[in-house]
Amino acid sequence: MQYYNNQNYYQPYYMPLPDPEAQRRYHADMYKKNLRRTSNGLGALLLVFIGLELVISVVLSMIATFSGGIGIATDASFDLILNGLVSSVIFFVAGVIYCLIRKQNFSRLFPFERVGGSMLIKLSIIGIAFSLMSNYVVDLINGTFGLFGIENNGGNIDVGSAPDVLLYILVVAILPAFVEEFAFRGVVMGVLRPYSEGLAILISSAAFALMHGNFVQLPFTFCCGLVFAFIDIKTNSLLPSIIVHFLNNGLSVITDILTSYEVIDMAEANMLYGGIFAITGILSFVFIRSIISEKGNSFFTVDGGSDLITFKEKVKTVAFSPAMIAFTVVMLIACLLVMTTGVL
Numbered sequence: 001m002q003y004y005n006n007q008n009y010y011q012p013y014y015m016p017l018p019d020p021e022a023q024r025r026y027h028a029d030m031y032k033k034n035l036r037r038t039s040n041g042l043g044a045l046l047l048v049f050i051g052l053e054l055v056i057s058v059v060l061s062m063i064a065t066f067s068g069g070i071g072i073a074t075d076a077s078f079d080l081i082l083n084g085l086v087s088s089v090i091f092f093v094a095g096v097i098y099c100l101i102r103k104q105n106f107s108r109l110f111p112f113e114r115v116g117g118s119m120l121i122k123l124s125i126i127g128i129a130f131s132l133m134s135n136y137v138v139d140l141i142n143g144t145f146g147l148f149g150i151e152n153n154g155g156n157i158d159v160g161s162a163p164d165v166l167l168y169i170l171v172v173a174i175l176p177a178f179v180e181e182f183a184f185r186g187v188v189m190g191v192l193r194p195y196s197e198g199l200a201i202l203i204s205s206a207a208f209a210l211m212h213g214n215f216v217q218l219p220f221t222f223c224c225g226l227v228f229a230f231i232d233i234k235t236n237s238l239l240p241s242i243i244v245h246f247l248n249n250g251l252s253v254i255t256d257i258l259t260s261y262e263v264i265d266m267a268e269a270n271m272l273y274g275g276i277f278a279i280t281g282i283l284s285f286v287f288i289r290s291i292i293s294e295k296g297n298s299f300f301t302v303d304g305g306s307d308l309i310t311f312k313e314k315v316k317t318v319a320f321s322p323a324m325i326a327f328t329v330v331m332l333i334a335c336l337l338v339m340t341t342g343v344l
Contacts, residue, residue, distance in 0.1 A: 012070060024308070031308045035195055036321045042188055043323025045098045046207060049183075050330060052090045060086065084171030088179040095187045100189075109184065109190030113236045121230050122287040127244030128251075129280035130271065134223035138239060165257055173253045177246035184208040184225065185232045185241050192318070193233070196305030199314045201229040210327070213334035224248065231303055251276070 019092065099106060115123075189204035205225030212221050228241035258264045264272070291299055304311060318324060 008074070009247065022300045024271060026198065028308045031306065032317050035314060035317045039318040039321035040100065041098075041325040042191060043321060043325075043327045045094065045187070046211065046327045047323065048094050049090055049211070050327070052094065053087055056086050056090065058174065061093075086098060087173075088175040091179045093184045095183050095252075104191065110234045110238055111187045111232075112239055115235045115237050115239060119235070119291075120243070122291065124243050124247065125280050126287055127227050127231055127240070128247055128283045129277065129284040130227045131224050131244065131248040131275040132280065134220045135273070136277075137223065138220045160333065167254055168257070169250075173246060173250040176249055177242050181228070181238050181242045181245055184211075185229055189229055189232070194305070196311060196314055197233050197302035198304055198311060201226060201233060202300065202315065203318050204229050207327070210331040210335075213331055214338050215335045216339075219326065230302070270305055272304065272307060
């Protein structure tokens with residue numbers, strides 16, 4: 001694993017210390033210090049995302065209130081713009097500024113190595129299967145909440161007129177596939193990847209889940225994040241996760257539109273989901289065996305990075321950095337607000 005000898009990564013070097021153990025402890029401490037600094041930077045970036053989104057959303061709401069909706073056709077379309085377009089722009093702009101300030105290598109954070117067509121199809125279908133499985137995990141958790149009288153509200157968006165439908169597809173299916181992959185599998189995972197690929201996958205997935213600010217989506221987005229991140233790591237390309245992200249969101253959007261226009265009812269929608277899950281699940285089993293046969297079991301392992309500190313210590317260093325703690329607390333409060341009130 002290569003470490004970059006700049007402000008973001010620690011490059012061990014010889015120090016005239018009394019004994020090898022003292023040198024090891026010194027470099028381990030320096031490594032943790034550097035990882036904590038990197039984590040605080042990422043935590044600060046995520047807090048900036050939240051702060052800017054809140055401020056801009058409040059400003060737009062005030063403008064809409066005092067100007068009669070600023071010419072937007074429906075409340076549904078305004079909600080889509082407020083919750084989707086604004087977030088996408090903030091994620092992208094703030095991420096670019098962070099990379100420029102931290103002097104990150106864009107080609108390393110956002111790799112697009114060529115992926116063979118066969119492998120791309122296999123990974124896409126495997127990704128869709130795991131994403132659909134995550135939906136069933138969400139249903140199970142929500143059912144458990146229901147046993148205790150807790151309604152885990154998700155704040156569904158009402159799909160209205162034709163312009164709303166097009167806006168819904170853009171905001172829910174297309175933009176997140178690019179912007180969220182840029183932010184989480186690009187910036188967050190890319191910055192942490194030199195320390196440990198496993199660490200980068202875990203932390204980027206947790207941040208991705210928390211950023212959605214909704215207990216309904218938390219287990220689903222975390223599981224999806226793990227799949228998206230793993231696929232990107234193994235292909236060294238953001239393209240597969242962008243495709244899987246788009247297909248997953250697109251399936252949800254199409255189902256919402258069809259049920260909203262009463263083309264199908266919820267029972268038929270569930271049957272559609274179940275059928276797609278069954279087909280992709282069977283194909284995934286076949287494709288995973290094919291990949292193992294072709295590349296060996298090592299394909300499903302990730303690089304642990306430097307052994308100066310253990311993986312557990314790396315996770316604790318990131319998770320308990322002040323900025324990451326602040327981000328986690330803020331997003332958990334947001335999740336509670338959504339669960340208890342249905343709005344944020």
